[in-house]
Amino acid sequence: MTRIGVVVFPGSNCEYDALAAVTALGAQADFIWHSETSITDFDGVILPGGFAHGDYLRPGALARFSPVMEAVANFAKEGGPVLGICNGFQVLTEAGLLPGALQKNRGLTFICEPTTLIVESTRSVLTRGATKGQELVIPINHFSGAYTCDDETLRSLEENDQIALRYRENPNGSVGDIAGVSNVAGNVVGLMPHPERAMSTLLGSADGRVLLDGFVFAPALAR
């Protein structure tokens, strides 16, 4: 059975949502405490939302020194699927596993609302089940969610097809309306919106399913 690890830092607060989403898709999910030094027997790893280490200094700045991050980096280097959601995305950029950085929203407000995303690339482990150009309604919930990078990085993101998702209407000042990016290989991906909170029409949207389903069962397809 496909088994997904959900990394828990002190201050994470979306780990149960991630666990429930993965379980709802029919896979097994288990927590990985941040002090673990190895990741074995997992088909994929999720870094959930929250405020790892209190977001002290900068979101993700201290989490990147948690022992588990070296294991996550090794897992990613071997091609393992890694997904960072919201704070998890911030951690992945701070750790250098994804390009760019997330800074304070334009307008300096905490934004919690549904957003419409456009699938830009289906090459990443998160978007492989979706269709290019597909629109997905998925909520955001963040203060530091403005994706930022220099022009050179933006060009290379576009050239290498690393922009997984864009906002239809930019809510936070992100460069290039970027909502989610992947690494060059496509196996590490981060996004500010919360697909794990868009799993049921009863709760507003089930559009997160196509993303997480692609991510969770990607390893099973590859092996």
Added chain:
Amino acid sequence: MNFPVIVTVTLREGIADPEGATIERALPALGFTGVTHVRAGKSFRMTIEAADEASALEKATALAERLLSNPVIEDASASIGTSAIGGSA
């Protein structure tokens, strides 16, 4: 020797600074006109044990680049302070 060191972290030129922009827009309302190019940032004070000023600054710069700033969006600079606040340097 112990050296009081101040590390200042600001967003790099060209990186949007919504905090600085908001402060700049608020100033005229208080009667402060002619203030432009406001950039918000962080300042860290510390005491560093080193052989001389140069090596204290070198250490401060290294730790600022490794932890206190995110080089993707921020610049860090270190200088010798006059005294450490609340410290015993």
